[in-house]
Amino acid sequence: MSTSSPIIIVGGGIAGLATALAAAPAPVLLLTRAPGAKGAASAMAQGGIAAALDTGDTPQAHAHDTVVAGSQHNDPAVVDLLTQSAADAVHWLQSIGVAFDSNPDGRLQFGREGGHDRPRIVHAGGDATGAKVMEALVAKARASSHITRRAGVEVDGVLLRDGRVCGIAMINADGQREEIAGRAVVLATGGIGGLFAQTSNPPDADGSGLAIALAAGAALRDVEFVQFHPTALALPGLHSLPLITEALRGAGATLRDSKGRSLMQGVHPLGDLAPRDIVARQVWKANQAGGAVLDAHTVGAAFLHKFPTVFQACMDHGIDPRVQPIPVTPAAHFHMGGVAVDADSRTSVEGLYAVGEVACNGVHGANRLASNSLLEGVVFGRRLGAQLQQLSNPAETDATTSAQRHRESLSAVELEALRGLMMQFMGPLRTRAGLAEGLQECAAFAEAGWQGELAQELLRAAQRRTVSLGAHFLADQSEQLIS
Ligand SMILES: Cc1cc2nc3c(=O)[nH]c(=O)nc-3n(C[C@H](O)[C@H](O)[C@H](O)COP(=O)(O)OP(=O)(O)OC[C@H]3O[C@@H](n4cnc5c(N)ncnc54)[C@H](O)[C@@H]3O)c2cc1C
Known part of the structure; x- marks a missing residue:
């Protein structure tokens, strides 16, 4: 590994870009499936970004709403970190060129969304917030000499040395297998809506980062909590x-x-x-x-x-x-669970980090408060980038092994069938019997491809949680709540 081996970031949505920009001047290699903002859920966000910026609003009030929405399953310290950093995150986005909608007197406009006790959502271009934010982030990344971008790639594994992640394995834009060494690897691959028959997410949100983390032996957390719009x-x-x-x-x-x-x-x-x-x-x-x-x-x-x-x-x-x-x-619509990380986005495997929707640091609890996820990407991405910037290269040895997603991808027909299964048994209304049936049917998909293995993890986690909580709703355990 050369002394200048980069920080490798997989994913160019809001979380990956915020991390990459904050890591300057350390060299960053940013890997994405599609160029620019294409394929990232971040570009589709409509409502905006929650932040206690209005007169009389406080980070504490924002934190309270976050925890109520999350059914108190949230990690309170991480929630405080999010809401106390929110104003700074919005100001930073403004500093790189995001023009949030404002009134003629120049004051920011605040929208109100479900679960917020007051108008608190800043937005840009009306309902085009995600597109505007991504436009500014992509432009800034393109103008930043410490960031090298490679698009059209499919990262499917990590390299390990002495139990520590030291690079990635991928199929490059020419269809060739390639391995790249890095001083740290950050998964910023987004959500898992693509594993369900109906989703608001782009098809790229297929949980590939979760599957890579699983292959590397990293712990997952709260993966049963999926928000349905x-x-x-x-x-x-x-x-x-x-x-x-x-x-x-x-x-x-x-x-x-x-x-x-x-x-x-x-x-x-x-x-x-x-x-x-x-x-x-x-x-x-x-x-x-x-x-x-x-x-x-x-x-x-x-x-x-x-x-x-x-x-x-x-x-x-x-x-x-x-x-x-x-x-x-x-x-x-949104995955509250993900790769288990601490407040510094560290996974349970040394050298591997996760940030944005793929990660779970406990901030959303059992259900996400509207407009908290773009914020999560900026706050925890910038925090992570600033830390990685300090990271030196680990000592060189040749003994590298790779941990790749265990199996092939499912065929299109198999994937469609798996999505139907997930919607039926892991959807907004679950039952114990349905989860058991889903697991049984999932076994064949788990044998056939990594998406099936991942679906099995989600179904197992849902089965382990025997009491309804937040977005995890068991109809046969609490029928009275829906009638
Ligand atoms: C329609 C819609 C509206 C929304 N509205 C809002 C809102 O108003 N406010 C809010 O806060 N949140 C909103 N959300 C949620 C929010 O947009 C997402 O949670 C957030 O953008 C996720 O950002 P991310 O950076 O983690 O992932 P993404 O933006 O999804 O980026 C993932 C990146 O990973 C790359 N990638 C994935 N797998 C691989 C791989 N194997 N190899 C290489 N690259 C890979 C993709 O190419 C992409 O670049 C909305 C979501 C949707 C779908």
């Missing part, structure tokens, strides 16, 4: 679905079953604006019984200028949401 546009046969924003229900749209009856009346005092997991379960049940729609006709002519993204997505699929009900389905 209640209203994605239901498009039969399609996997990665457009989101139908909660704000539509805020503007008066209502959820209905196939007979036109309200889905949320009498279920929760907040009705259609009940917490996401509760709404997701009602929509799921209605879909099992014949269908669920969002009736948004009351939004009327304002649709086009108030909700242009949703309007376009509906019209693209032949639905005029001003006059036609929008078919909706729950979709896998």
Whole structure:
């Protein structure tokens, strides 16, 4: 290994880029599947970034909302770290060129989302926050001489020396197998929505980082906690679905079953604006019984200028949401669990780090508070980068072994079947019997490919948690909560 061996970062979303930028002047090699912001969930984020910046707001109030959303399963010290660093994270993004939306007097605009006790969400370009933030981060990374970028690669393993991670194994852009030495390896590979039949995530969010960590012997944590967004546009046969924003229900749209009856009346005092997991379960049940729609006709002519993204997505699929009900389905949206890390993003294997959605440091608990995940990427990415910058090269030896994802990828047909299984048994509404059945059916997929092995880990973790908590809901254990 040469004295200048780089810090290797796998993933170019918000977490990977924040880490890479903060590591300057140490050399960084940034590896991604697609160039620029392509394929990263970060570029799709709409709502924004939560931070206690408004007069009267405090990091403590933000922390309180985070822990309530997380069903108190959060690590309080890590939550404090997140909310106390939030203002600084927003200011840093502004310093690299993100223009958050502001009022004519120059003060930031704050949006309000479910679970927040007040308006606290900064946004850019209206509902294009992720795209704007990624534009600035990618530009800054391109202009930073300490960062070398390689796109079009598939990292599928790590190199180990004396039990310490010292590089990665990958298929490069020419389809050739390649190994690269590094002084540290950071997994910033995003979420796992791609393992479910319906998801709001890009297909690239397939849990590959988790599978690599597993192969390296790193511990995982809380992987049973998956957040489902209640209203994605239901498009039969399609996997990665457009989101139908909660704000539509805020503007008066209502959820209905196939007979036109309200889905949320009498279920929760907040009705259609009940917490996401509760709404997701009602929509799921209605879909099992014949269908669920969002009736948004009351939004009327304002649709086009108030909700242009949703309007376009509906019209693209032949639905005029001003006059036609929008078919909706729950979709896998965010993974609270992940590779177990401490507040410094260290995994249980020396030399291996994880940050962003692939990691679990306990900040989200059993359910994520809206707009806390872009923030997580910036706060913990910058913190990690600053530490890695101090890291020297480990002593050289030749005794390197590789730990690769155990098996091949599933075929397209197998992957589609696995996604259906995961949605059915690991979806918004689980049962003990269903988890046992899911595990049994998963065995063949686990033999066939790494996605199957990973799915098996998730199912096993869900089976071990025998009491409903946050996004992990066992219908046969707590039926009273959904009726
Ligand atoms: C539709 C949508 C809306 C959202 N809205 C919000 C919001 O308003 N506010 C908020 O806080 N959060 C929101 N989220 C969640 C948030 O966007 C994500 O949690 C966050 O962006 C994850 O960032 P990341 O850097 O961890 O991963 P990503 O941004 O997903 O980046 C992952 C990177 O890893 C690379 N990669 C993966 N596997 C490999 C491999 N094997 N080899 C090489 N490269 C690999 C990919 O190419 C990509 O570059 C939203 C998510 C979605 C899907």
